Amino acid sequence: MGSEIHDKFGRPLVAITGCGLVTSLGLGKEANWSGLTQGRSGIRGIARFSTDGLRTAIAGTVDFLRPSPFSAPALAIAMAIAAGEEAVIEADIARVGSFPGPLYLATPPAELEWPQRKSLWDEIGESEAAGYQRLLAAARGRKHEDMASLFQFGSVADHLADRFGTRGLPMSVSTACASGATAIQLGVEAIRRRQANAVLCIGTDSSVQIEALIRFILLSALSTRNETPEKASRPFSKDRDGFVMAEGAGALVLEEYASAKARGARVLGFVRGCGEKADDYHRTRSKPDGTAIIGAIRKALLDAGVEPEEIGYVNAHGTSTPENDKMEYLSLKAVLGDHLARTPVSSNKSMIGHTLSAAGAIEAVFSLMTIRTGKLPPTINYDVPDPEIPLDVVPNAARDAAITTVLSNSFGFGGQNVSLVLSSP
Amino acid sequence: MLLKRTEAWITGIGLVSSLGEGVDAHWQELGPHVAPTINVDDAGYAPYSVHPLATVDFSRQIPRISDQRQMDRWQRIGVHAAGLALADAGIAGKPELLDRIDLSIAAGNGERDLVLDEHVLEAMEGHRDLDGTLNHQLATGLRPTLYLGQLSNLLAGNISIVHKAAGSSRTFKGEEMAGVAALEDAVRRLGAGQSELMLVGGALNAERKDLLLNLELGASLLHGGYRSVWARREVGGGMVPGSIGVFLVLEAPGHAADRGAKPYARIAAVASDRSARGPGEAAVTMRSLLEGLAPVVDDDRPLAVLSGASGVEPATSEERQFLQELKDALGPTRTYGSRLGHGIEAHFITGVALAALALSKRSFYPPSDHTESAADTGFACRQILVTSLGHDCGEALGLVEAVEERPRG
Numbered sequence: 001m002g003s004e005i006h007d008k009f010g011r012p013l014v015a016i017t018g019c020g021l022v023t024s025l026g027l028g029k030e031a032n033w034s035g036l037t038q039g040r041s042g043i044r045g046i047a048r049f050s051t052d053g054l055r056t057a058i059a060g061t062v063d064f065l066r067p068s069p070f071s072a073p074a075l076a077i078a079m080a081i082a083a084g085e086e087a088v089i090e091a092d093i094a095r096v097g098s099f100p101g102p103l104y105l106a107t108p109p110a111e112l113e114w115p116q117r118k119s120l121w122d123e124i125g126e127s128e129a130a131g132y133q134r135l136l137a138a139a140r141g142r143k144h145e146d147m148a149s150l151f152q153f154g155s156v157a158d159h160l161a162d163r164f165g166t167r168g169l170p171m172s173v174s175t176a177c178a179s180g181a182t183a184i185q186l187g188v189e190a191i192r193r194r195q196a197n198a199v200l201c202i203g204t205d206s207s208v209q210i211e212a213l214i215r216f217i218l219l220s221a222l223s224t225r226n227e228t229p230e231k232a233s234r235p236f237s238k239d240r241d242g243f244v245m246a247e248g249a250g251a252l253v254l255e256e257y258a259s260a261k262a263r264g265a266r267v268l269g270f271v272r273g274c275g276e277k278a279d280d281y282h283r284t285r286s287k288p289d290g291t292a293i294i295g296a297i298r299k300a301l302l303d304a305g306v307e308p309e310e311i312g313y314v315n316a317h318g319t320s321t322p323e324n325d326k327m328e329y330l331s332l333k334a335v336l337g338d339h340l341a342r343t344p345v346s347s348n349k350s351m352i353g354h355t356l357s358a359a360g361a362i363e364a365v366f367s368l369m370t371i372r373t374g375k376l377p378p379t380i381n382y383d384v385p386d387p388e389i390p391l392d393v394v395p396n397a398a399r400d401a402a403i404t405t406v407l408s409n410s411f412g413f414g415g416q417n418v419s420l421v422l423s424s425p
Numbered sequence: 426m427l428l429k430r431t432e433a434w435i436t437g438i439g440l441v442s443s444l445g446e447g448v449d450a451h452w453q454e455l456g457p458h459v460a461p462t463i464n465v466d467d468a469g470y471a472p473y474s475v476h477p478l479a480t481v482d483f484s485r486q487i488p489r490i491s492d493q494r495q496m497d498r499w500q501r502i503g504v505h506a507a508g509l510a511l512a513d514a515g516i517a518g519k520p521e522l523l524d525r526i527d528l529s530i531a532a533g534n535g536e537r538d539l540v541l542d543e544h545v546l547e548a549m550e551g552h553r554d555l556d557g558t559l560n561h562q563l564a565t566g567l568r569p570t571l572y573l574g575q576l577s578n579l580l581a582g583n584i585s586i587v588h589k590a591a592g593s594s595r596t597f598k599g600e601e602m603a604g605v606a607a608l609e610d611a612v613r614r615l616g617a618g619q620s621e622l623m624l625v626g627g628a629l630n631a632e633r634k635d636l637l638l639n640l641e642l643g644a645s646l647l648h649g650g651y652r653s654v655w656a657r658r659e660v661g662g663g664m665v666p667g668s669i670g671v672f673l674v675l676e677a678p679g680h681a682a683d684r685g686a687k688p689y690a691r692i693a694a695v696a697s698d699r700s701a702r703g704p705g706e707a708a709v710t711m712r713s714l715l716e717g718l719a720p721v722v723d724d725d726r727p728l729a730v731l732s733g734a735s736g737v738e739p740a741t742s743e744e745r746q747f748l749q750e751l752k753d754a755l756g757p758t759r760t761y762g763s764r765l766g767h768g769i770e771a772h773f774i775t776g777v778a779l780a781a782l783a784l785s786k787r788s789f790y791p792p793s794d795h796t797e798s799a800a801d802t803g804f805a806c807r808q809i810l811v812t813s814l815g816h817d818c819g820e821a822l823g824l825v826e827a828v829e830e831r832p833r834g
Contacts, residue, residue, distance in 0.1 A: 414582025
């Protein structure tokens with residue numbers, strides 16, 4: 001059934017023709033790739049707000065973009081625009097403001113934050129009303145439409161759709177820490193069913209805010225190595241103690257291969273397959289037997305028409321939590337079997353931290369760059385191997401390897417598991 | 426792209442709202458043989474109104490108290506409605522089907538701990554060290570398990586855990602358009618063979634001051650007591666939120682036929698777009714969406730409409746303009762938000778559910794009040810158009826039609 005423009009199931013091949021990145025390592029693919037392959041960490045002490053009295057005071061913040069007035073959605077938009085513009089310009093498909101297809105967007109939760117809640121509280125005096133009635137009275141007192149746009153989920157998508165001139169209704173998706181991969185999956189499916197020739201997929205996250213930080217602290221999910229931030233994220237190490245929250249955005253232009261070829265586009269690689277399996281076990285933990293993660297990986301390979309032995313490198317979810325890294329290893333072992341011993345598996349999160357809703361998109365771009373440059377990014381801070389996780393994690397230093405096919409994993413709270421298979425042109 | 430008729434059969438409906446629980450209760454309350462009743466609370470949240478959820482025993486769909494405790498109310502409403510839909514479709518308790526049913530869900534923000542918010546704001550007052558106070562109060566006051574109640578995708582997560590529905594799972598966001606996206610993506614996947622069996626829905630708990638605060642900041646709420654959607658313009662317009670949980674089981678016809686499942690109706694098309702919302706633009710966009718549906722719209726009879734208008738201005742006047750310009754081609758228009766309130770993320774899917782219910786009964790809904798014409802009462806529909814003009818952005822239409830072969834009911 002396969003042909004030059006179809007996969008072996010007769011579906012249109014999905015080409016990647018542009019991509020873009022923003023992480024704590026910098027703006028753009030070049031700065032990011034150089035940092036990543038030098039084993040540099042973007043994790044540092046949080047400067048955006050006070051962390052007095054908190055167990056965790058570090059994150060991979062994006063501090064070089066400062067939208068004014070500052071808010072989490074404003075930063076999410078600024079990062080998405082930067083990554084998206086890089087992708088659209090690289091794809092050279094149209095003017096940045098007239099993208100010829102839909103937008104699939106992964107965004108973080110949107111909520112009124114404490115600075116706004118406090119300023120609303122201060123707008124009127126105590127005598128008028130108490131508690132939420134006071135906030136509501138202040139809200140009635142004057143127009144606050146700028147504030148409203150901050151926590152409407154549609155508003156980030158609306159901004160980006162205007163900026164990029166994408167077609168139709170933009171779709172915002174949340175599958176927790178798998179959201180970025182889901183945005184790509186939605187785009188792949190749209191192209192395969194010939195709904196669109198080109199799609200723009202973006203994942204963006206700006207969750208390093210006080211309440212989100214404290215919530216993750218209370219779930220005991222975060223590393224507390226505040227003294228040495230750059231050494232805090234240590235996926236697959238025996239002494240890993242949690243993930244590090246981080247910000248960033250990743251963007252990809254996906255195109256039906258035939259139409260990319262017809263317009264003479266440069267094809268950077270392919271998204272060959274996507275797999276997804278929901279876990280029904282627990283809200284934050286995966287099934288002890290790993291069947292949901294295993295299911296997602298297997299489905300991705302099946303969807304890609306790829307045998308386990310064809311996977312040359314795994315871009316791991318690798319969050320640096322005790323639970324995730326162990327389950328990810330066991331699941332990879334179940335699917336790849338003996339081939340896993342020959343397969344390098346590294347975690348970008350050792351350097352950029354966990355970019356949450358954006359991670360799947362950012363790491364898909366890094367996966368593509370791994371293929372294109374023939375260089376495996378390392379897992380840094382790998383000083384004390386975990387004997388229960390015998391993996392080639394590309395310890396501490398990048399190394400050369402010719403890779404044609406990559407598996408990229410993303411798992412999230414709420415039983416979300418998505419795996420992608422990317423390959424060379 | 427030429428529009429093709431899609432083949433998404435609705436084989437299960439789960440619905441809870443201010444009017445009751447289940448499709449039969451809703452037909453009892455909304456059907457043609459009864460005087461319209463409305464369950465609205467004008468006092469509890471004055472000057473706003475909300476439609477409170479009818480009494481629902483969540484333990485019938487969520488038997489474990491430990492599960493209920495880990496959910497906020499919007500999640501309990503949604504998980505309950507999802508359970509009703511799975512049972513209605515004959516899928517509940519069938520592991521082979523549950524393990525591969527794909528979830529497509531519309532969700533907004535989770536619920537906040539209001540007592541804690543108020544406590545923190547009060548504690549910060551008169552404190553010089555604002556940051557330190559905030560950190561301390563949050564770190565000692567937040568309950569970690571409830572954080573999960575605030576993640577949008579945890580409605581889906583809880584449905585997987587409680588009902589063991591665990592194929593793929595996607596949660597869409599963006600107010601009314603979240604519901605449109607969840608349904609549109611599901612219908613497209615079914616149409617392209619990318620799924621055979623889907624659970625699509627959403628939920629809103631309207632009875633929350635944090636929700637009302639967000640809506641009031643956008644100047645989107647009706648003040649001064651309930652009136653029906655089309656009677657709000659003269660008082661400045663606005664939404665009356667309604668607590669709603671709605672889920673549909675959608676199925677490829679072959680899949681449904683193989684297991685002997687009968688459809689209420691089928692979704693013939695979902696179309697959406699996003700206008701810039703300059704004056705008149707949303708109405709123009711709705712019109713062009715309808716023109717795009719022409720290949721699948723019956724041209725031999727007027728089209729009945731279930732309007733998803735929210736009451737918020739200027740969006741509701743845009744919809745009025747759209748409907749009035751087409752009044753010769755349209756049959757009776759019923760605005761279900763006047764009866765159930767506005768369900769935001771759940772609203773469009775609720776309209777589709779009510780359309781399917783009416784089609785399965787070969788009937789339609791009576792007018793809510795004098796703002797809707799009674800001339801067409803008793804109208805027998807074959808197709809129903811469901812509209813969604815987002816209170817802030819996005820425009821969409823759904824076309825639901827009767828299934829002649831093997832109908833339900």
